[in-house]
Amino acid sequence: MAQTTRFILNGKPVAVETEGARPLLWVLRGDLEHTGTKYGCGEGICGTCTVLIEGEAQRACVVPVADVAGKRVTTIEGLSQGGTLHPVQQAFVEHGAIQCGYCTPGMVLTAVALLERNPNPSEAQIRSALEANLCRCGTHQRVVAAVRAAARKLRAAS
Amino acid sequence: MRYEEYLAEEFRDPGLPSASAATGDPAATEPGGPAPAGVTRRDFLAALGAGIFVLFHWDDLAAAPGRGRGNEEAIDWNAFLRIAPDGRVTVFSGKVELGQGIHTSLAQTVAEELDLPLDAIEMVMGDTDLCPWDAGTFGSLTTRFHAPLLRTASAEARGILVQLAAEQWNLPPASLRVKEGRVFVAANPSRSLTYGRLARGRRIVRRLEPKPQPEDPGRYTLVGTSPVRRDAVAKVTGAAKYTGDIRLPGMLYARILRPPAHGARLVRADLSAVRGLPGIHVVEEDGLVAVLAEQPDRAGAALAQVKAEFTPGATEPGEQEIYDHLVRTAGEGRVAAEGGDLAAGTRASVEVFEQSYYNAYVAHAAMEPHTALVRIDGRRVTVWASTQRPFGCKEEVAQALGLPAENVRVLTPFVGGGFGGKSYNLQAVQAARLAKATGRPVQVAWTREDEFFYDTFRPAAVVQIRSGLDSDGRIVLWDYTVYNAGERGAPHFYTIPHHRTRGTSGRSPLPTGAWRAPGNNTNTFAREQQIDLMAARAGVDPVEFRLRHLAADAPVRRCLEVAARLFGYQPAKPPSRRGYGVALGTDAGTWVAHLAEVAVDRQTGKVQVKRVVCAQDMGRAINPEGARMQMEGCITMGLGYALGEEVRFQGGEVRTRSFAEYPLPRFSDLPRIETLLVNPTEGAPQGGGEPAIICMGAVIANAIFDATGARLYHLPMTPERVLEALSKTEA
Numbered sequence: 001m002a003q004t005t006r007f008i009l010n011g012k013p014v015a016v017e018t019e020g021a022r023p024l025l026w027v028l029r030g031d032l033e034h035t036g037t038k039y040g041c042g043e044g045i046c047g048t049c050t051v052l053i054e055g056e057a058q059r060a061c062v063v064p065v066a067d068v069a070g071k072r073v074t075t076i077e078g079l080s081q082g083g084t085l086h087p088v089q090q091a092f093v094e095h096g097a098i099q100c101g102y103c104t105p106g107m108v109l110t111a112v113a114l115l116e117r118n119p120n121p122s123e124a125q126i127r128s129a130l131e132a133n134l135c136r137c138g139t140h141q142r143v144v145a146a147v148r149a150a151a152r153k154l155r156a157a158s
Numbered sequence: 159m160r161y162e163e164y165l166a167e168e169f170r171d172p173g174l175p176s177a178s179a180a181t182g183d184p185a186a187t188e189p190g191g192p193a194p195a196g197v198t199r200r201d202f203l204a205a206l207g208a209g210i211f212v213l214f215h216w217d218d219l220a221a222a223p224g225r226g227r228g229n230e231e232a233i234d235w236n237a238f239l240r241i242a243p244d245g246r247v248t249v250f251s252g253k254v255e256l257g258q259g260i261h262t263s264l265a266q267t268v269a270e271e272l273d274l275p276l277d278a279i280e281m282v283m284g285d286t287d288l289c290p291w292d293a294g295t296f297g298s299l300t301t302r303f304h305a306p307l308l309r310t311a312s313a314e315a316r317g318i319l320v321q322l323a324a325e326q327w328n329l330p331p332a333s334l335r336v337k338e339g340r341v342f343v344a345a346n347p348s349r350s351l352t353y354g355r356l357a358r359g360r361r362i363v364r365r366l367e368p369k370p371q372p373e374d375p376g377r378y379t380l381v382g383t384s385p386v387r388r389d390a391v392a393k394v395t396g397a398a399k400y401t402g403d404i405r406l407p408g409m410l411y412a413r414i415l416r417p418p419a420h421g422a423r424l425v426r427a428d429l430s431a432v433r434g435l436p437g438i439h440v441v442e443e444d445g446l447v448a449v450l451a452e453q454p455d456r457a458g459a460a461l462a463q464v465k466a467e468f469t470p471g472a473t474e475p476g477e478q479e480i481y482d483h484l485v486r487t488a489g490e491g492r493v494a495a496e497g498g499d500l501a502a503g504t505r506a507s508v509e510v511f512e513q514s515y516y517n518a519y520v521a522h523a524a525m526e527p528h529t530a531l532v533r534i535d536g537r538r539v540t541v542w543a544s545t546q547r548p549f550g551c552k553e554e555v556a557q558a559l560g561l562p563a564e565n566v567r568v569l570t571p572f573v574g575g576g577f578g579g580k581s582y583n584l585q586a587v588q589a590a591r592l593a594k595a596t597g598r599p600v601q602v603a604w605t606r607e608d609e610f611f612y613d614t615f616r617p618a619a620v621v622q623i624r625s626g627l628d629s630d631g632r633i634v635l636w637d638y639t640v641y642n643a644g645e646r647g648a649p650h651f652y653t654i655p656h657h658r659t660r661g662t663s664g665r666s667p668l669p670t671g672a673w674r675a676p677g678n679n680t681n682t683f684a685r686e687q688q689i690d691l692m693a694a695r696a697g698v699d700p701v702e703f704r705l706r707h708l709a710a711d712a713p714v715r716r717c718l719e720v721a722a723r724l725f726g727y728q729p730a731k732p733p734s735r736r737g738y739g740v741a742l743g744t745d746a747g748t749w750v751a752h753l754a755e756v757a758v759d760r761q762t763g764k765v766q767v768k769r770v771v772c773a774q775d776m777g778r779a780i781n782p783e784g785a786r787m788q789m790e791g792c793i794t795m796g797l798g799y800a801l802g803e804e805v806r807f808q809g810g811e812v813r814t815r816s817f818a819e820y821p822l823p824r825f826s827d828l829p830r831i832e833t834l835l836v837n838p839t840e841g842a843p844q845g846g847g848e849p850a851i852i853c854m855g856a857v858i859a860n861a862i863f864d865a866t867g868a869r870l871y872h873l874p875m876t877p878e879r880v881l882e883a884l885s886k887t888e889a
Contacts, residue, residue, distance in 0.1 A: 026455040035403035036396020038574070040525050041606040045817040048525055076396035089394040093386060096787050100257030101393030102525040102574030108394055127825040134817065136525050136575050137257045138794030140828045142787070 007068045009034070010078025020066025025049045027065045028075060036076035036105050040134070047133035050106035051075050057113040076105035079112065087157070088112050091150035092143070099137035107133050111147045119155050123148065161248070161282045165569070169406065169533075169540070210318055210362045211237040212311040237363075238290060238311035239268060241319070245339055245354030247272060247279050249308065252292025252549060253300050254284040255389060256576040257791075258847045259784040260300050262388045266780055267305045270380040271312030271373055272353070273336050276388070284548040284570025294547035296578055296672060298746035298845025301780060305843065313372040314364060322356045375778065375839070382839060384783030389572065399571045401529040401544045402603050409531065409599040410439060411454035412592050413461040415447035416611055419471030420668060420810030431463040441595045448592055454603060471810030472667055480618045481516050484641045484664035491639070491662025495649035503635030503656025507626025510635065511692060515623070515684035517643075517855070517873035519668055519805035520616040520798075521814070523822060526574020527609045530586035533599040534559075539566045543586045546576045551583040558587045559594060577795075578672035579613060607815045614671025615805055619643035621684035631696035633689075633707055640681055642666060647678030647745055647852060650685055651714065652707040667810055674792070675848035678745045679799060679855060683873060686741035686856030690732075691869065699729035700740050700860065701753075713775050714742050717751035717836050721773035724834055725753040732864055737768075739861025741853035746845025748776040749836075752793075752853040754829070756861040760884060763877030765801055765862060767829040772850050774833065777841035789833040789850040796854025797823040802874050 006015045009032065016031050023042075028034045028051070037060055040048030044059040051060045052074035079086045085093065088111045098104050107130065114121060114129040121129070126147045135143070240248045249268050255261040265279040282288055292304070316336055323341040324331040327349070335344045342350035375381070392398035415427065427447045429440050438460045439450040449464065451457040475483040504510065531542040532555070539559060545551045548568040556563040573580060589602040604612065619642040626635030636657035640648050645661035673679075693703035701722050708715045718740070721727075727738065737756045744750070755769040770793050779785045802821040806813040814820050833850070859870045868883040 022453075022455055026453055029403075030453045033405065034396075035399070035405075038400070038526070039402070039603070040527075041817050043606075043816065043818070046525065046606075076394075080395055085391070085394065092394050093390040096387060096390070096783060098257075098387060098390050098393050099259070099787065099791060100525065100575040101389065101398050101572060102400065104393050105396050127828070130825045132824075134525065134822050134824070136523055136577070136795065136822060138791035138823070139787070140794055140823070140825055141790050141831050144825070144828070 003066070005065050005069050007070060008072045010074055016065065018065065021064050023061050024051070024063040024065045024068060024073075025060035028060060034075050034077055038102055038105060040103070040106075045132070045134075046103075047106045047110065048103050050109045050133065052109055052113055055113060055116055057110045074109070076109060079108065086112065087153045088115065088147065088150040091146040091153065095142045095146040095149060097139050097142035097146040099139050103133060103135045107135065107143055111143075111150065114147070115151055115154055119151060119158070121147070121151060161280060209243060210241040210315055210357050210360070210364075212239055212314045212364050213237050238308060239315060241315055241353050241357045243354050243358040245278065245352050245357075247274060249279060249281050250285075250289040251281065251283050251304065251308070252286070252289040253295045253304055254546060254548065254570045254573055256295060256546065256573045256580075258300075258788060259387060259781065260295075262385065263301065263780045263784055264305060264308060265388060266380050266383075266385070267309050268312045270378055271309055272316055272339075274339050274353075276380065276385055278339060281388075284545075284568070286548050286552045286566075286568040291549055294550060294581060295576070296546050296581060298748075298847045298849070301843045302747060302845055305780065309372050318362060318364060319353055319356050322360075323351050326351070326356075381780050382778070382782065384781050387784070393572075400526055400574050401531060401542045401571050402526070402601065404531050404542045404571065404601075406531065406533055406599040409601060410450040410452060410592075410596060411457050412448045412450045412589065412600050412602045413454070413457040413605070414588055414602065414608065415449075415461060415464055415466055416608055417468050417471070418811060419468075420812070421471030422468040422810065425467040425469060427467075428465040431465070432460045435460060439596055441592055443591065443595055446588065446591055448588070450592065450596060450600065454601075458605070473809035473811075475667060476808040477518065477804075477806055480667070481620050484618065484620055484666070487664035488641050488662040491660050494645040494659045494661050496658040498656035500635065500637055500656055500658055503626060506628050506634040506656070508629045509695065510624060510626045511688065511695070512622075512624045513688060513691070513871065515621040515680075515687065515871050517619050517680050517683065517799070518803075519618045519670075519807065520673060520803050521610060521613050521805055521820060522575075522577045522579025522673060523609070523613075523817075523820065524575030524577060524579055527604040527606065528580060528585040528612070529601065529603040530583070530589040531599060531601040532586065532589040532593040534590075534593050534597075537561060537565050539590065541566060541568045541586050541590065542571060543568055543583060544573045544580055545570060545583050545586065546573070546578070546580040547583065550581070551586050554583045555586050555590045558590050577674045578676060581672055582614060584612060606817065610805070610815050610820070611812050614669045616673030616676070616679070616799070617642040617644075617666055617670040619680045621680060623684060623688045625688055625692060627692055627696060631698060633692060638685070640677070640684070642670075643680035644677030645681075646676055647681040647743060651712065651742075651744060652689070652704075653709055654707070668805070668807060668812065674795065675745050675852050678743065678848070678852040679796070680873075682741065682743040682852040683855035683859065686743070686853065687859050687869070687871070690740075690856075690860045690863065694732040694863070697731055700732055701727060702729050704740065704742060714744065714749040714751060717749050717773040717775050718742060720834060720836050721751040721753050721771050724773065724832060725769075725771040727753060733867045734864055737861050737865035739857045739859070739864055741856035741860060743849070743852040745849040745852050746847075748774060748844040748846065748849040750774045750849045750853060752850075752857040754857040754861045756858060756865055758862055758865045758880065760866070763880035763884070765858065765875060765877075765880060767797060767801075767827070767858060767861075769830045769832070770857070771832045772834070772853075773836050774850055775836040776838070776846050776849070777844040779835050779838040779846075780843055782835055782838055785835060785838075785846045786833045788846045790831050792848065792850035793831050793833075793854060794823055794828065796851040797827050797829075799874060800855045800858045801827070802876060804874050804876070
């Protein structure tokens with residue numbers, strides 16, 4: 001049954017009229033026209049649909065939209081501030097940690113969540129945090145380098 | 159008008175039903191109906207009006223592979239590039255951006271010849287109405303064959319600009335130069351005209367003729383540098399549009415009923431549970447059954463309620479019997495290369511080595527599934543597709559709809575990975591049929607399960623080699639047969655007096671197609687292990703053994719020497735127990751040498767690749783950092799087919815359906831990767847998207863041997879196969 005779900009999407013309140021059991025992914029991409037969040041597998045394995053829910057990296061394809069009622073949801077569209085890239089985004093650009101770009105939103109958001117809870121991760125911790133994000137192009141080495149660089153920049157700024 | 163603005167204008171169509179209004183049975187838009195008013199599809203070029211255009215001609219493609227496939231009416235009026243009165247340059251390329259970085263490197267090529275900043279170049283790619291015909295984006299062809307065309311077209315445009323300025327000033331063209339978007343008088347640089355000023359009020363159309371000399375590579379300032387990827391910011395902000403992100407008023411999302419097995423045919427579909435559901439549309443037509451809705455998840459949920467009966471597909475062979483089956487069903491094949499006399503080689507051999515090599519079916523598994531969106535307006539059809547072959551897609555859709563190809567236009571947004579898998583366009587054909595049946599724009603986006611089923615896999619393959627060493631430890635015999643992989647990379651490049659290379663194919667129960675460096679992964683896996691096992695038997699270090707069998711001027715020799723130095727390699731008698739491997743190969747005109755270090759867990763059979771060094775000679779690198787990204791991507795992707803990826807199947811039934819059953823390489827698998835370009839400012843540019851993947855099977859297999867003394871002849875080298883090989887070695 002359709003119901004109204006209200007949550008904060010990229011800092012702005014939104015309300016959607018839809019069944020609460022529908023996956024957040026499709027509500028974001030369809031009802032809310034936020035297509036930066038991508039479908040990759042639909043079963044929470046590949047990480048391309050990663051979004052931040054209350055700052056935690058979650059798989060939007062397996063989260064019912066009703067579960068985010070009243071919560072803060074950040075998608076890739078909401079990461080840059082006033083045209084300025086987030087340091088993680090900037091580091092991905094500078095390190096060439098991008099090829100086809102389809103897994104990139106999920107990678108970036110997973111890295112942002114990691115650096116929020118651990119501003120000074122070791123390389124092993126970076127790899128471990130990103131372990132469940134798949135990339136077929138093989139950007140892994142540059143992604144690790146980008147996350148390290150972003151961590152340095154964020155620490156320097158704080 | 160910028161291309162994006164033009165697209166937004168053209169496809170904002172108020173004539174279509176809105177998403178909320180269209181719930182019932184929409185009136186089908188039959189081909190033959192009236193074309194809607196509004197912007198016509200060639201208005202963009204018409205709207206361009208003034209400017210300087212350099213056109214394409216079919217003859218210019220004479221050297222390009224792929225000519226003759228597809229549209230024979232490819233003598234068209236489309237331009238390679240246009241210089242607008244505001245000085246901006248638009249490049250029209252039938253190639254597409256799959257992640258390989260040509261959106262940047264092709265723009266660099268043009269900007270270099272015209273001496274313009276990179277951001278003065280706009281790329282229009284994969285639009286079949288606006289771009290010159292192209293066979294497709296595969297085979298590492300872009301930099302080798304397409305970039306030179308753009309380079310010549312740019313040189314032609316530069317020549318026109320100089321000519322125009324010469325006429326205006328009444329000076330000889332040789333007295334003029336170009337710099338930063340201006341033509342100036344060499345003796346008086348303050349006297350200058352911008353390209354825009356020269357193009358203003360004119361419409362100059364020139365057919366491409368390779369007259370003007372392209373710039374001397376020694377004077378390059380932009381080619382050979384590594385500016386930030388032009389698509390990077392769009393891709394980190396979510397602004398980059400892929401096919402699945404395109405929205406049209408009134409569009410429906412389809413989910414396709416998939417057969418349980420290849421070869422299975424639909425007997426009966428019971429659609430009663432979903433017919434009449436609000437917002438659900440059902441199509442059943444000539445074996446195509448689909449459920450459509452205004453949200454893809456609704457269509458998916460409804461499809462799950464459809465019951466269907468299919469004829470059984472083939473049940474044999476399965477993944478165990480496949481290799482015998484391929485050899486048994488193969489014909490004579492053909493000889494790809496030969497020299498000397500095999501009988502003489504056999505007689506000269508003091509030891510003959512006979513070995514078979516195997517590899518499993520491998521999936522492309524691009525992160526973006528195949529997606530297409532089709533809109534039909536009267537007799538005009540527009541297709542957005544994630545495809546490596548926009549012009550092939552155009553033909554396939556036209557054929558499916560029974561329309562002339564000229565009625566179909568394909569647009570290619572960013573593609574989320576291809577690797578050869580997006581060469582066929584079944585998803586676009588499905589979307590076209592459903593758009594015709596429903597009268598609405600229809601998106602087909604395959605699910606991950608669809609993707610594993612409909613994929614055109616890298617073929618399961620067998621290689622049989624009979625080789626021989628003479629009493630001096632030199633290779634004197636090489637008799638090589640490859641089944642089903644294809645001949646790319648099959649001919650060896652060593653100094654061997656008596657040799658023959660044959661390629662043939664048996665019947666594959668699963669559909670197969672090109673997979674990053676098709677054939678070459680299989681062939682290099684087999685060849686480089688066979689070389690290695692002979693080196694071991696001869697008691698010679700495998701790097702030294704290879705150097706002994708390479709001509710003094712072989713380009714791969716330099717790659718091997720450079721890679722060995724970077725690795726810090728010290729020769730040793732194999733197996734040295736250090737876990738070091740080496741492999742060489744060539745693909746797309748490029749040479750590669752890999753060295754790797756592995757650790758093998760003897761308890762679990764798990765192989766951890768700790769380090770990979772790759773030296774690559776690809777001629778002149780247009781964008782060296784972009785080239786290195788491709789090398790790293792190849793090496794990382796190659797870990798997958800080497801160590802874990804295998805499509806499970808029985809007959810026509812694909813049993814691998816999920817990433818849970820198909821282990822793509824992950825961060826924990828990542829070795830330290832070091833890449834080096836050999837002589838990157840010398841020679842014509844060669845392919846870069848594929849070569850560095852071809853050695854990954856062999857370099858790891860050879861490193862496993864070096865670590866343990868055990869040989870792995872079967873890809874992927876899973877822990878089970880490693881344990882089996884170890885047990886044989888220890889027995």
